[in-house]
Amino acid sequence: MxxxxxxxxxxxxxxxxxxxxxxxxxxxxxxxxxxxxxxxxxxxxxxxxxxxxxxxxxxxxxxxxxxxxxxxxxxxxxxxxxxxxxxxxxxxxxxxxxxxxxxxxxxxxxxxxxxxxxxxxxxxxxxxxxxxxxxxxxxxxxxxxxxxxxxxxxxxxxxxxxxxxxxxxxxxxxxxxxxxxxxxxxxxxxxxxxxxxxxxxxxxxxVAAASSAAETVKQWRAKVAPKDKRAALRSLIDSEKPTNAIIFCNRKRDVGVVHRSLKRHGYNAVELHGDMSQPDRMKTLQRFKDGDADLLCASDVAARGLDIAGLSHVFNFDVPTHAEDYVHRIGRTGRAGREGRAFTLTTSEEAKYLQAIIKLIGKDIPVCEIPGLTAADGGDAAQEEERGEEKRERGGRRKSRSRGGRDGRSDDTPKADNVTDFPAKEARPSKRRRNRDEDADLEPVVGLGDHVPAFLLRK
CATH class of the missing domain: 3.40.50.300 (P-loop containing nucleotide triphosphate hydrolases)
Structure with missing residues (x-):
C-alpha cells in the first residue's frame, strides 16, 4: 500500500x-x-x-x-x-x-x-x-x-x-x-x-501491544556499583563506538555531572534538560541533529517524540523510576525499521525499578559484561577525582547558602586554634543571661504564650 x-x-x-x-x-x-x-x-x-x-x-x-x-x-x-x-x-x-x-x-x-x-x-x-x-x-x-x-x-x-x-x-x-x-x-x-x-x-x-518495546531495539543491562557508573558508561561508549547516542539521567543535576565528566575525558557531548532556556535547548538539540556533537546527555525531556535520524544507541545512566519511561527512552533508537541498541546501568538500589520494567515489557533484559570493569573494581583514579570535585562543588554551594552569619565568615574559613566553640562558652554565661536566669521565678506575663521577652522580666 x-x-x-x-x-x-x-x-x-x-x-x-x-x-x-x-x-x-x-x-x-x-x-x-x-x-x-x-x-x-x-x-x-x-x-x-x-x-x-x-x-x-x-x-x-x-x-x-x-x-x-x-x-x-x-x-x-x-x-x-x-x-x-x-x-x-x-x-x-x-x-x-x-x-x-x-x-x-x-x-x-x-x-x-x-x-x-x-x-x-x-x-x-x-x-x-x-x-x-x-x-x-x-x-x-x-x-x-x-x-x-x-x-x-x-x-x-x-x-x-x-x-x-x-x-x-x-x-x-x-x-x-x-x-x-x-x-x-x-x-x-x-x-x-x-x-x-x-x-x-x-x-x-x-498497532502494538501496550507499553511494548520495539523489536528493532536490542537491549542489555549491566549491574555496577554506584561509584563506578561513569567509568562503566565510558567503557560502553568506547566499546560500542556509537554513531550518535542519547544518555538518559533521572535528575537534571546528574545530567550536568555526566556531561562534565564526559567533556573532561575528551568526548564530544552536549546536555539537554528542563532548566535550560528555550533558545539554548533548541540550539543544543539542533547541534546534536546536525552531527556537531556525538553524545547528548539528557533528562526525560528528550524521551518523548523526538526523532533523531539514525540514532544508533541509547544509554540509561539511571534506571527510570517509571517503567513506561524506559519504553520511551529506548524508543529514540530503532526507529522506522532501523536497528538500535540500548544499554541500562543498574545498581542494587534500582532493582525494584528494573523489575517493574521487566514486568511491563514482558521479558527479561539480557545481562552484559562491561569491558575493563568488573563488579569488584573500585573505580579508577579519574573516577575518584570526579567524585571529589562534585563533593567540593556541592559542599561549597551548601556552605555559601547556610553561612550568612553576621561576621560574614563562611564554613571553610580557617578557625584560630585558641577560639573556643559555643558549648565551651556556656560554662561562663553572660551578665544578661545570669540576670535572666535569676528572674526565672517571676510570674509569667499572661497572653504571650511560653516565650516572654527579656525586657519584660527586668527588675
Whole structure:
C-alpha cells in the first residue's frame, strides 16, 4: 500500500515522497482514512511508529479548504513538551509545503510578542504546550471557538507531567462539535477515562501491544556499583563506538555531572534538560541533529517524540523510576525499521525499578559484561577525582547558602586554634543571661504564650 491509496491529495503525497517516504506505517495506514472521514480517533502505538504523520497528513487535506480568522485558529495540537511541539511544527512545514496553510507555535521560552503577531494574522494550525496556550488565552489574545480539529499528542506523558487539569480546561473552551484525535504510546485506566470524556464514538486503533518495546531495539543491562557508573558508561561508549547516542539521567543535576565528566575525558557531548532556556535547548538539540556533537546527555525531556535520524544507541545512566519511561527512552533508537541498541546501568538500589520494567515489557533484559570493569573494581583514579570535585562543588554551594552569619565568615574559613566553640562558652554565661536566669521565678506575663521577652522580666 502507498500513501496515495489512503485517500490523501496529490499535493500531500508529493510532499511525503519528497521527504523520502513511500510506504505508510501500520498506524498511518489504519488512522489516516478514518481521520479523513471525520471520525474521532483513539490511537495507541509504540514510540517511533509514525504517530505524528498519522494526524498531520490528513489534517493538511482537511484544512486545505477554508481560511483562518484573526486570533481564531482552525485546529489545535497539544503537546507535553516544547521539543515535541517544535518537532510537530517541523512536520507541518515539511508535509505542507505544497499547501498554503499558516501555522503558529506557542511554547515557553519565546517572546509573547512574536507569537501574538502570528495569532493576529490568523492561523490554520496552532501547535502549543498547555501552559503557554492558557497564558495567551488569559491575556485575551486568542479565541478557541472556531477549532474544528483537536489533537492531543502523547496523552500519557501529559498525565505523567500533571498537565491533565490544564488540558481539561482547554477542552472546555472548545466547541462541543469538533473532531478529536487522541494519541498515546500507552493506554492505562486513567488514559482511557480521559479518552471517554473527550471523544465521541472513537475508532480505536492499536498497532502494538501496550507499553511494548520495539523489536528493532536490542537491549542489555549491566549491574555496577554506584561509584563506578561513569567509568562503566565510558567503557560502553568506547566499546560500542556509537554513531550518535542519547544518555538518559533521572535528575537534571546528574545530567550536568555526566556531561562534565564526559567533556573532561575528551568526548564530544552536549546536555539537554528542563532548566535550560528555550533558545539554548533548541540550539543544543539542533547541534546534536546536525552531527556537531556525538553524545547528548539528557533528562526525560528528550524521551518523548523526538526523532533523531539514525540514532544508533541509547544509554540509561539511571534506571527510570517509571517503567513506561524506559519504553520511551529506548524508543529514540530503532526507529522506522532501523536497528538500535540500548544499554541500562543498574545498581542494587534500582532493582525494584528494573523489575517493574521487566514486568511491563514482558521479558527479561539480557545481562552484559562491561569491558575493563568488573563488579569488584573500585573505580579508577579519574573516577575518584570526579567524585571529589562534585563533593567540593556541592559542599561549597551548601556552605555559601547556610553561612550568612553576621561576621560574614563562611564554613571553610580557617578557625584560630585558641577560639573556643559555643558549648565551651556556656560554662561562663553572660551578665544578661545570669540576670535572666535569676528572674526565672517571676510570674509569667499572661497572653504571650511560653516565650516572654527579656525586657519584660527586668527588675
Amino acid at each position: 502507498t500513501f496515495s491509496d489512503l485517500g490523501l491529495s496529490d499535493a500531500v503525497v508529493s510532499a511525503v515522497t519528497d521527504a523520502g517516504y513511500t510506504t505508510p506505517t501500520p498506524i498511518q495506514e489504519q488512522a489516516i482514512p478514518h481521520v479523513l472521514m471525520g471520525r474521532d480517533i483513539l490511537g495507541c502505538a509504540q514510540t517511533g511508529t509514525g504517530k505524528t504523520a498519522s494526524f498531520t497528513l490528513p489534517m493538511i487535506d482537511i484544512l486545505a479548504a477554508g481560511r483562518a480568522k484573526a486570533r481564531m485558529p482552525r485546529s489545535l495540537i497539544l503537546c507535553p513538551t516544547r521539543e515535541l511541539a517544535a518537532q510537530v511544527a517541523d512536520n507541518f512545514v515539511k508535509y505542507g509545503k505544497n499547501n498554503q496553510l499558516s501555522m503558529a507555535l506557542l511554547i515557553g521560552g519565546v517572546a509573547f510578542s512574536e507569537q501574538e503577531q502570528k495569532l493576529d494574522r490568523g492561523v490554520d494550525v496552532l501547535i502549543a504546550t498547555p501552559g503557554r496556550l492558557l497564558d495567551h488565552f488569559e491575556r485575551g489574545r486568542i479565541l478557541l471557538t472556531d477549532v474544528k480539529v483537536l489533537v492531543i499528542d502523547e496523552a500519557d506523558r501529559m498525565l505523567d507531567m500533571g498537565f491533565i487539569p490544564d488540558v481539561e480546561r482547554i477542552v472546555s473552551l472548545l466547541p462541543r462539535i469538533r473532531q478529536t484525535l487522541f494519541f498515546s504510546a500507552t493506554i492505562s485506566k486513567e488514559i482511557r477515562k480521559l479518552a471517554d470524556a473527550f471523544l465521541i464514538n472513537p475508532k480505536e486503533i492499536t
